Amino acid sequence: MRIKTLLLFFPLLFLILLGINIIFVSSRPTPIVNQLIISSIGDASYLNPVLAQDSASSDINSLVFNGLIKYNRDLQGFVGDLAESWEIRPGPEPEITFYLRRGVLWHDGKPFSAEDVKFTFDKIMDEKTQTVRRSDYELVKKVEVVDPYTFRVIYRQPFSPGLGTWGIGILPKHLLEKEDINTSSFNRNPVGTGPFRFVEWVSDEKIVLEANPRYFEGRPHLDRIIYRIIPETSLSEMELLTKGVDHYGVLPHQYRRMSEIPFLKIYSQPSLAYTYIGYNLRNPLFQDKRVRRALTHAIHREEIVQYVLYGFGRMISGPFPSHLWYYNPNVKPLPYDPEKAKKLLAEAGWRDTDGDGVLDKEGKPFRFKLITNSGNDIRRDVGVLVQRQLRELGIDVIFETYEWSVFLKNFINAKHFDACILGWSLSPDPDDYMIWHSSQIEKGFNFISYVNPEADRLWEEGRKEYDLERRRKIYWRIHELIAEDQPYTFLFSPIGISALQKKFVLLERDSSGRETYRPIQMEKAGLMYDLIKWYVPRGPVMEK
Amino acid sequence: MARFLFRRLLQLLFTLIGISILSWIIITQAPGSPIALTMDPKVSPKIIEQMEKNYDLDKPIYQQYFLWLKKLFTGKLYSFKDGRPVLEKIAERIWNTLLLNLVATLIIFSLAIPLGVFSARRPYSFLDNLGTFGAYLGLSIPGFWLAYLVILATVKLFGYPVLGLRSFVIEGLSTPEIVLDRIWHLLLPASIMAIHGIAGLSRYTRSSMLEVVRQDYIRTAKSKGLSEEVVYYKHALRNALLPIITLFGFLIPGLIGGSIIMESVFAWPGIGRLAYQAVLARDYPVVMTILTISAVLTLIGNFIADLLYGVADPRIRYQ
Numbered sequence: 001m002r003i004k005t006l007l008l009f010f011p012l013l014f015l016i017l018l019g020i021n022i023i024f025v026s027s028r029p030t031p032i033v034n035q036l037i038i039s040s041i042g043d044a045s046y047l048n049p050v051l052a053q054d055s056a057s058s059d060i061n062s063l064v065f066n067g068l069i070k071y072n073r074d075l076q077g078f079v080g081d082l083a084e085s086w087e088i089r090p091g092p093e094p095e096i097t098f099y100l101r102r103g104v105l106w107h108d109g110k111p112f113s114a115e116d117v118k119f120t121f122d123k124i125m126d127e128k129t130q131t132v133r134r135s136d137y138e139l140v141k142k143v144e145v146v147d148p149y150t151f152r153v154i155y156r157q158p159f160s161p162g163l164g165t166w167g168i169g170i171l172p173k174h175l176l177e178k179e180d181i182n183t184s185s186f187n188r189n190p191v192g193t194g195p196f197r198f199v200e201w202v203s204d205e206k207i208v209l210e211a212n213p214r215y216f217e218g219r220p221h222l223d224r225i226i227y228r229i230i231p232e233t234s235l236s237e238m239e240l241l242t243k244g245v246d247h248y249g250v251l252p253h254q255y256r257r258m259s260e261i262p263f264l265k266i267y268s269q270p271s272l273a274y275t276y277i278g279y280n281l282r283n284p285l286f287q288d289k290r291v292r293r294a295l296t297h298a299i300h301r302e303e304i305v306q307y308v309l310y311g312f313g314r315m316i317s318g319p320f321p322s323h324l325w326y327y328n329p330n331v332k333p334l335p336y337d338p339e340k341a342k343k344l345l346a347e348a349g350w351r352d353t354d355g356d357g358v359l360d361k362e363g364k365p366f367r368f369k370l371i372t373n374s375g376n377d378i379r380r381d382v383g384v385l386v387q388r389q390l391r392e393l394g395i396d397v398i399f400e401t402y403e404w405s406v407f408l409k410n411f412i413n414a415k416h417f418d419a420c421i422l423g424w425s426l427s428p429d430p431d432d433y434m435i436w437h438s439s440q441i442e443k444g445f446n447f448i449s450y451v452n453p454e455a456d457r458l459w460e461e462g463r464k465e466y467d468l469e470r471r472r473k474i475y476w477r478i479h480e481l482i483a484e485d486q487p488y489t490f491l492f493s494p495i496g497i498s499a500l501q502k503k504f505v506l507l508e509r510d511s512s513g514r515e516t517y518r519p520i521q522m523e524k525a526g527l528m529y530d531l532i533k534w535y536v537p538r539g540p541v542m543e544k
Numbered sequence: 545m546a547r548f549l550f551r552r553l554l555q556l557l558f559t560l561i562g563i564s565i566l567s568w569i570i571i572t573q574a575p576g577s578p579i580a581l582t583m584d585p586k587v588s589p590k591i592i593e594q595m596e597k598n599y600d601l602d603k604p605i606y607q608q609y610f611l612w613l614k615k616l617f618t619g620k621l622y623s624f625k626d627g628r629p630v631l632e633k634i635a636e637r638i639w640n641t642l643l644l645n646l647v648a649t650l651i652i653f654s655l656a657i658p659l660g661v662f663s664a665r666r667p668y669s670f671l672d673n674l675g676t677f678g679a680y681l682g683l684s685i686p687g688f689w690l691a692y693l694v695i696l697a698t699v700k701l702f703g704y705p706v707l708g709l710r711s712f713v714i715e716g717l718s719t720p721e722i723v724l725d726r727i728w729h730l731l732l733p734a735s736i737m738a739i740h741g742i743a744g745l746s747r748y749t750r751s752s753m754l755e756v757v758r759q760d761y762i763r764t765a766k767s768k769g770l771s772e773e774v775v776y777y778k779h780a781l782r783n784a785l786l787p788i789i790t791l792f793g794f795l796i797p798g799l800i801g802g803s804i805i806m807e808s809v810f811a812w813p814g815i816g817r818l819a820y821q822a823v824l825a826r827d828y829p830v831v832m833t834i835l836t837i838s839a840v841l842t843l844i845g846n847f848i849a850d851l852l853y854g855v856a857d858p859r860i861r862y863q
Contacts, residue, residue: 003777007661010654018735021728024721025704031715042821045626130595130627135588182598183627203636204813205709226712230811235707238695244705244712405576405826408583427586434585445585 030243032503034536035224039236039248043204043229047190049169050124050131051181060207060227063531064107065169065192068098068117068151073523075428076325077468078163082112082170082193083151088466093141094158098166100149104216106172107197113148119173123181130182136165158464160471161431169194195220195532204229221507221535240264240499247527250497252310258499267522270314270323271496275382275423276488277370278448283418285368292486293334294344298393299386300336305492308381313492318479319424319432322493323524325468326430326475331483333490341393352394359394367396368418371411374401379421382491386421412447421491430475433459436482450487498527507535552850556843563839564832568609571831577601578624578826599624612832624827633818634833638800640709641807641814645799647734652741659742660749661781667754675746682743691736691809698732706732707811733810737803745791752784759783789852796845797838 044057049065052058068083080086083098104112121143124133139159144152155162172191179186190198195217196209207227211220228245230236237254239245241261250258250266259266277299279286286292305313316322317333345351350359350366359366370386372379380401387397402411411417424435433440437459440446455478462474482488505517517537523529579595596602600611615621621630663675698706705711711725756762757780765775804816815834822830 003781004773007658007777011658014651014654017727018731021724021731022702024724025698025728026702028704028721030703030713033713033715037712051627127594128598130598132584132587132591132595134591135586138588183622183629187627202813203633204817205811206712228708228712228811229813230707231808231817232811234692235695235809235811238699239705239707241699242703242705244707403575409575422583424585432585434588443589445583 032536032538033224034222035226036222036504036534037226037228037244037246039228039230039239039245041229041231041233041236044201044207044227046187047198047201047207048171048181048187050120050129050133050171051187053132056227056229060209061169061190061192062194063196063209063225064190064194064198065171066194067167067169068100069163070167071164071428071525073525073529074325075524078167081167082117083166088163090158090466092157094155094466096153096155096163096166097146098151098153100151101216102149104193105214106174106193107191107212108172108175110172110174112170112172112193114145114151115148116170116173117151118143118145119177120168120171123171123176124168126181128182133165133168136162136168158466160466161429161463163466164427164429196225199224215532217532220532222531240501243501246501246504248499250499252312252497255310255312255497258497263502264499265502265520266497266499267527268312268495268497269522269524269526270321270493272321272324272428273423273425274316274319274321274493275379275421275491277386277419277421277491278488279419280415280417280447281449281451281487282415283368285366285418288348289485290344290348291350292489294341294348295390295395296334296486296489297337297341297344298390298395299489299491300389301333301491302336303389304382304385307385308378309492309494312495312497314495316490316493318483318490319436319488320430320475320479321426324428324430326472326479328476328479330476331479334483334486338393345393357394358396365396366394367398369398369400370419370421371400371402371407371417372421373404373407375404379423383421415447415449430471431459431463433463436478448487450485452481452485455481500527503536504534505537506530506533507537508533552847556847559843560836560839564613564836565609567835567839568612568832569605571828571835572605572608574826576826578828612829615829616833616836621829621833623822623830625822625825625830630829630833633830634815634837637813637815637818640812641816642799644730644734644737644806644812644814645803647730648737648741649795649799651734651738652745655738656742656745657749657785659746661753661777661784663746664750664753664757665776667750672750675750679743679747682739685739687736687740688805688809690739691733691806694732694736695809704728709813733806733812737806745788748788749784752787753780756780756784786856789856790849796848797841800838800841 040056040059042054042056044052044060045054046052046057047060047064049058049061052061066081068081069078069086070081071077072079080101082101082104084101086096086098089095089097098117100114100117106112121137123129124131124137139156139162141154141156143154146152153166169192175191176184176186188201193216195212195215197212199208199210201207206229209225211223213219228239230239230245233248233251233254236245236248237258240248255266258264279292279295281287301315305311305315314322315333316327317331318328320327345359349361351361352359354360370383372383374380383399383401387399390397412420426432434444436446436450436455437444438446438451438456441449458474458478458481462471462478465471465474500520504520506520508516508518510516517535520527520530520534577596578599578601579592600608603611612621619629619631622628623630623633659675663672666672695706698704706729708729709726710729714722714725717725757776762775762780765779766772800815804820806812807814807816808820819831819834821827822834
């Protein structure tokens with residue numbers, strides 16, 4: 001019967017195809033290649049350091065482009081990148097002069113000069129350019145190309161965080177001069193000066209870079225870096241197992257599984273971020289410092305870290321990352337102490353007079369709404385735990401989540417909230433003026449309306465001071481003041497975890513040209529700080 | 545016929561304009577902005593305002609709509625996310641989605657129709673009941689969950705990559721092996737996407753067959769002395785497949801409209817993921833263009849299904 005065979009033919013064809021494929025995939029080992037495959041959750045947007053806002057783009061830009069300077073490995077001060085050295089002439093209008101490296105070539109072979117730096121600056125300041133980086137340079141009075149290898153910046157007023165902003169990737173003038181920077185094809189075919197050259201970008205699949213043989217610090221030892229876009233971390237885990245990915249950021253719940261895999265090495269380090277509960281200080285409920293301190297005493301932060309982050313978080317006592325120089329180690333986090341909390345609340349007049357289990361004062365119960373954005377599981381879990389912990393003390397918390405844009409527009413920016421769970425991602429510079437200064441209540445990020453005249457003065461001083469030791473003193477004092485006031489309950493600073501295949505080593509040549517392998521180490525500036533020395537040896541690795 | 549075509553096409557055009565206006569209102573009035581979504585303490589609000597102005601977001605909504613239309617037709621429509629032409633972004637992904645959906649559809653039709661036909665041959669026999677059970681299972685298992693299980697199982701069993709369009713470490717593979725690798729990466733997501741369709745379509749074919757074999761003309765054919773086999777596989781089957789034409793109407797938009805879930809689970813760079821990300825990022829130009837394209841395809845699909853009915857079934861005539 002013809003039709004009957006036809007009906008049977010297709011299912012058979014399908015099964016045969018599947019069979020051949022299974023035989024193929026089960027018989028093939030993964031070869032070892034001198035390349036690094038990194039998994040990224042999202043695709044990049046602009047391979048242009050001036051326009052990029054997302055972390056995927058920034059990661060790649062940092063390999064393709066160079067800034068004038070970069071943070072050192074402890075994130076405490078700078079080392080030269082495209083600039084060999086620099087000089088700061090302090091004064092009411094400070095001047096920074098950068099002396100640029102000579103003989104640096106763009107990936108297309110053209111020489112790099114101070115004109116490129118000026119061009120990059122002009123593009124950032126152009127209102128038509130869709131960049132958020134412009135805020136960083138608002139205090140620049142003017143810039144000058146002194147000669148092809150000397151570049152000078154003059155500020156309107158002292159502004160020490162300004163130095164770090166010259167770490168932004170420099171763009172080639174000769175390629176972008178006649179282009180509309182927002183829509184130019186350059187943003188997808190970048191040409192930089194960095195250790196790796198751009199090769200290929202397949203949307204939502206991969207971005208490929210290769211070693212730049214003419215890099216000014218020498219050719220990187222790896223041949224190739226591939227960014228793979230895998231939209232879900234549990235899938236990255238699968239690809240890691242099949243060696244289709246070499247490196248990715250592990251979530252706390254994956255840590256145990258990952259640490260049991262023999263060919264992986266796991267690194268961890270506190271991140272430049274923290275999660276907090278912010279109290280709206282316009283709400284009379286939170287205006288008493290004793291109440292805020294009582295709330296912090298009552299919130300069991302160790303428990304939160306244990307249950308929500310599987311232990312991968314650090315308690316912090318103030319608004320800075322705990323592993324950096326401006327975090328004041330003498331300020332200890334308020335301990336978890338429900339008794340102390342009760343005492344403080346009683347002092348402030350909050351007692352359970354009607355025996356309903358909820359504290360009250362002048363007939364009003366201690367009740368408030370705690371809000372956060374939906375879609376963030378960690379914040380949701382924190383909220384639920386906090387609600388339960390405060391309940392034990394007789395505080396009635398209503399916990400609600402809202403979609404991010406609604407949350408921002410209708411609640412946070414409108415200052416229409418009691419308390420919120422949020423987090424800050426910070427830069428290595430301690431200047432968080434926009435978050436804490438009282439001038440930032442109306443249009444900035446001080447949405448909790450925190451006012452402390454001494455802190456205000458110190459924030460202003462801190463951004464005028466160029467000397468690291470003196471800055472440290474200023475920020476340590478700010479840390480004390482904020483810890484005393486507790487306008488936030490600082491919950492934790494998450495610890496970032498990453499997994500890397502063990503095949504990578506650091507290859508170093510001593511003066512006689514002898515090669516030695518060292519294991520890769522986590523630096524404060526990140527695992528990839530020494531990326532240009534990474535290497536995959538062909539034979540078995542002898543670690544020194 | 546020509547008048548019918550003209551009237552129908554005009555109708556489609558107005559429907560399309562209506563759809564695009566409605567979608568524009570819904571999308572732009574949803575809370576949030578393409579820019580204010582970041583909360584970066586190093587960015588001053590003044591700059592955010594300037595950036596919104598550069599995207600014409602400060603203009604009244606109807607002006608924005610006409611600007612979008614104008615840019616779409618002059619080819620000057622750029623994505624907010626990466627400043628690239630929207631049509632280019634869609635074009636580079638459309639083949640991936642088309643390939644995946646085409647293979648899934650082929651699998652559905654080549655497995656579901658035989659399954660339905662053979663099930664209906666001996667209704668309520670053991671094999672038929674097994675098929676019914678399998679179909680209910682296939683319909684009720686959530687696709688993304690099954691996909692995760694299959695990925696986990698294949699990784700544990702074979703230790704071979706399954707995600708994406710292809711493997712990344714392909715050093716030392718010969719050309720036929722590279723082809724096999726591509727097929728492997730295609731076959732898994734397509735098969736899982738097809739399960740739902742197979743379950744549905746096989747039931748559909750089965751009941752259609754059972755319906756047809758009870759008809760008078762089948763009895764006539766049998767009484768003429770034709771063999772069971774000929775009656776069943778030729779006369780009955782042809783008539784039973786008639787209603788399946790309706791499915792072609794849904795097929796066309798389905799081929800292009802990517803599956804958000806499967807494309808995400810298999811890290812497949814397709815339209816579904818693009819649309820989803822664009823919605824999350826409030827990338828209005830991309831969202832609107834994808835919506836319009838799928839609206840056009842749905843309308844065309846319905847139109848073609850209408851025409852096909854006329855061709856396949858002589859009882860239907862258009863005035």
